[in-house]
Amino acid sequence: MYTDFSNRLLVSTDLKNRCTFIKRLIPVLSTTQAVHKLLIISHDIVGKHMAGPGIRYYHLARVLAAHVQTTLAIPHESPQELPAHNFHVVRYTRHDWASIEPHIRAADICLFPSDTANEFPLLAQSEAYLIVDGYDPLLAEWLALGERFDAAAQQLAWRYRMGELNRQYLIGDFYICASERQRDWWLGLLEAHGRINPVTFNADPSLRTLIDVAPYGLTLNKPDPAHRLIKGVWPGIGLDDKVILWGGGLWPWLDPLTAIRAIAQICGARPEVKLIFPGTKHPNPMMAGMPTQNAAAFALAEALGVRDQHVFFGDWVAYTDWPAVLAESDVALTLHYDTLETRLAFRSRVLEYIAAGVPIVATRGDATSELVASYQLGAIVDYGDVAGVADAILQCLDQPQTEHWIHVEDARQQLTWERAAAPLINFCQRPQRAVDKQGLTSKLGNPAYVDTIERLQTLVDGYEQGRFMRLMRGWHRFRQKISKRI
Numbered sequence: 001m002y003t004d005f006s007n008r009l010l011v012s013t014d015l016k017n018r019c020t021f022i023k024r025l026i027p028v029l030s031t032t033q034a035v036h037k038l039l040i041i042s043h044d045i046v047g048k049h050m051a052g053p054g055i056r057y058y059h060l061a062r063v064l065a066a067h068v069q070t071t072l073a074i075p076h077e078s079p080q081e082l083p084a085h086n087f088h089v090v091r092y093t094r095h096d097w098a099s100i101e102p103h104i105r106a107a108d109i110c111l112f113p114s115d116t117a118n119e120f121p122l123l124a125q126s127e128a129y130l131i132v133d134g135y136d137p138l139l140a141e142w143l144a145l146g147e148r149f150d151a152a153a154q155q156l157a158w159r160y161r162m163g164e165l166n167r168q169y170l171i172g173d174f175y176i177c178a179s180e181r182q183r184d185w186w187l188g189l190l191e192a193h194g195r196i197n198p199v200t201f202n203a204d205p206s207l208r209t210l211i212d213v214a215p216y217g218l219t220l221n222k223p224d225p226a227h228r229l230i231k232g233v234w235p236g237i238g239l240d241d242k243v244i245l246w247g248g249g250l251w252p253w254l255d256p257l258t259a260i261r262a263i264a265q266i267c268g269a270r271p272e273v274k275l276i277f278p279g280t281k282h283p284n285p286m287m288a289g290m291p292t293q294n295a296a297a298f299a300l301a302e303a304l305g306v307r308d309q310h311v312f313f314g315d316w317v318a319y320t321d322w323p324a325v326l327a328e329s330d331v332a333l334t335l336h337y338d339t340l341e342t343r344l345a346f347r348s349r350v351l352e353y354i355a356a357g358v359p360i361v362a363t364r365g366d367a368t369s370e371l372v373a374s375y376q377l378g379a380i381v382d383y384g385d386v387a388g389v390a391d392a393i394l395q396c397l398d399q400p401q402t403e404h405w406i407h408v409e410d411a412r413q414q415l416t417w418e419r420a421a422a423p424l425i426n427f428c429q430r431p432q433r434a435v436d437k438q439g440l441t442s443k444l445g446n447p448a449y450v451d452t453i454e455r456l457q458t459l460v461d462g463y464e465q466g467r468f469m470r471l472m473r474g475w476h477r478f479r480q481k482i483s484k485r486i
Helices: 002-011 015-031 052-064 097-106 121-125 138-148 151-166 180-192 198-203 256-266 294-303 319-328 340-344 348-356 367-374 386-398 401-414 422-429 435-439 447-485
Strands: 037-041 069-075 088-092 109-113 129-133 174-177 211-213 242-246 273-277 311-313 331-334 360-363 378-381
Touching: 037 052, 037 097, 052 069, 052 348, 052 422, 069 097, 088 097, 097 121, 109 422, 129 422, 138 151, 138 340, 174 180, 174 422, 180 211, 180 340, 180 367, 198 435, 242 256, 242 319, 256 273, 256 294, 256 386, 294 311, 319 348, 331 348, 331 386, 348 360, 348 367, 348 401, 360 367, 360 386, 367 378, 378 386
Parallel strands: 037 069, 037 109, 069 088, 109 129, 129 174, 174 211, 242 273, 242 331, 273 311, 331 360, 360 378
Antiparallel strands: none
16 A cells, blocks of 8 residues: 555656645554554463463463564573464563563563562663553462461561562553452552552543453364373373373462362272372472472372372473373363462463363362353362262263363353453553553552652651751851861
């Protein structure tokens, strides 16, 4: 289009014709969207082996690259071998501003997880539009991890952690989270930090332009049926056995022990049922010290006499091999305790179960169990209900597959990564500065502490000014004494 306009404009010697073409060209140029440059920062490793956060940023980069020029920044610890991608990849070192600053400067939009705001405080001074990804309920997880410390240590660490989390609430131009539950939580956090105010409300009473939902999506893969990784490969698991899959780690807020007890109840009557935990060792070396229930799960399986007979443990499955593991699984589990983390969590592995069409047994209480129930993709059980889990596993194993796959196809149509990323696509195509960051500037924040800080600053300024004046008077008296002696 532009070439045609240019050629016709150049060959025309008639000034009137040139003016006519210019007038026709102006509205075309004014409605054309600029191609923005997006930097996505992943705090977790991305590569052949990766966990939920890395998977999230890999797929968001993949989807957004179809709409904006996208670069994914990954920690330098990430494996050299990466999954196929349609975006640029750079490496950085966490907490090292020099390693990420050039990439932030080259972008006009930056998407990052909550903790990155604390790791790189200078992000707040960036000219880029800042998108904070609050999909991970960090405080809820942190509280569960801190139970191993005494009360005094927990309180001290909590004060430090709250300081780390505080920075993210004021710097964002746009916030995303993984569910409407999380959005409600975030609305409360943003209100407490002064981001829900007359300026943001008048601009958009729904506040969707401030915070919206961008969950995980489904990735549809077709593994080679001849490529077996579990059945007939893991010692103790035969080709005709029924594999019950526990995807992901054994974190303190999850309930692998109920799963093991349920299998111990089942295996007498159904010896072909085998439970696997293929992810007991997180691939990110920075997570090596994170508490897990690995030891408790190993000990329980030993005590019940089912370890390496009906309950099996592995380190971690390569991301490229994960579709094959899902394809060999007959039932998948997602079990947890009744905690704050459960209320806020959005469990990425459940989306992978759905994509693979594996029937799911889920504990009630989190957002993903509601997905399982609404799409009729398995069975919902109560917290710590061993008998209920055992019955649900058998129910899923024995249900007709035809009806199950009808529900799976319905879910697959609705829960794609493209749909999940829609709010991000919209923002990246038309980014805008948060209206209160423009309008309130130094007044941004909760008035209760903004006003207190201003009063303290006034006192400090007054004190400093008084001290300066005293110093100057002293200096003047000193000069007078010197001059008299001279």
